[in-house]
Amino acid sequence: MRFEVTILGNGSASPSVTRHPSAHALNVREQFFLIDCGEGTQERLLRAGVSPLKLNAVFISHIHGDHIFGLIPLMASLAMAGKQTPLQISGPPALERLLDFFTRDFGLQLSFPLQFTPIDTTKHRLVHENTSMEVWSVPLRHRVPATGYLFREKQDPVGTIPRSYAYLSDTMPSAKAAELIQGVDLLYHEATFADTERHLARKTGHSTATQAAKIALKAGAGKLLLGHFSTRYKDLELIQNEARTIFPETYIATEGTTFGIPVVKK
Ligand SMILES: [Zn+2]
Ligand SMILES: [Zn+2]
Structure with missing residues (x-):
């Protein structure tokens, strides 16, 4: 019963x-989800041993x-591989225009149904659900409308404690987001800058x-993963150590690394 996240990119x-x-x-119990999709993601998926054909939703x-x-x-x-099952994509409403352009004007012919769910980036809502898990939107504070996501297992009759993972990127620190993900097991929070560049972060x-460490503390998170680093930082240990003075359970979201949340019986 796996519940684990593999980092494909941390830049x-x-x-x-x-x-x-x-x-x-x-990977939630062998159901695969992709969160964000920067340039080169499909190669990164292959390198991580995750078949893109297995993706349930993006x-x-x-x-x-x-x-x-x-x-x-x-x-x-x-489409080239002949995928038949639906691909669900959730994101800010403007994403639909981009998808429309490529599937209508550009002529991208899909072999599978595309199901788009627009996310109101100002609201905390249940945006996706299946028999074993739920996904909630978490409003973020960025330069453009942005939403984080909280992935949470449903109550399990077998008697294990539901596990959870929150993805908060890109954003300025948000006390509201910390409140919405209270008690999350694993929190990914962007840390584009070290605190010496606080002014750039704000700008x-x-x-x-x-700031990411303070959000993890406020959220009562089990573990914090940092990523989305500016290219100016060659030595990420500096970033990790900075956060660890506030939140000791901090780790760099190293590319290719998988962070799992173990099953805990009630
Ligand atoms: Zn970004
Ligand atoms: Zn951004």
């Missing part, structure tokens, strides 16, 4: 030879290139490692 918008843009693959946080530029190529490859709608 931010500028291209880098060591980091890829945002994308996470979440969740997009906001319309910035480093979170969506991999989506159309991924869809084109799925660009991002967070520092210190």
Whole structure:
């Protein structure tokens, strides 16, 4: 009964030879979800051993290139591979226009039904659900409409404690978001900057490692993963150590690494 997230990219918008843009693959009991889809995500999925054909749904946080530029190529490859089952995509309403352009004007022919769910980025709502889990939107504070996502197992009759994962990127620190994800087991929070560049974080709608750690503390999170790093930081230990002074259970979301949440009996 796996509940684990694999980091496909931990960089931010500028291209880098060591980091890829945002994308996470979440496996909840062998159901696969993709969260954000930066450039090159399909290759990253293959490298991580996750078949793109297995993806049940894609969740997009906001319309910035480093979170969506991999989506159309991924869809084109799925069509080439003859995918038949529906692909569900959730994201801010403007994403639908982009999908429409590629499927109508550009002539991308899909072999599968595309089901788009627009997310009101100002609301905390149940946006997706199946027999074993729920996905909730979590409003973020960024330069454009942006939503985070909270993935939560449903109550299990077998008697295990429901596990949860929250993805908060891109955003300035939000006390409201911390409240909405209270008690989350694993929290991914962007930390584009170190606290010495706090002014840049504010100016660009991002967070520092210190601010991310304070949100993890406020949310009562079990573990904090940091990512979406600016290319200016070569040594990520600095970022990790900065956050650990406030929230010791902090880890760098290293690309290719899988972070699992173990099953705990009640
Ligand atoms: Zn970004
Ligand atoms: Zn952004």
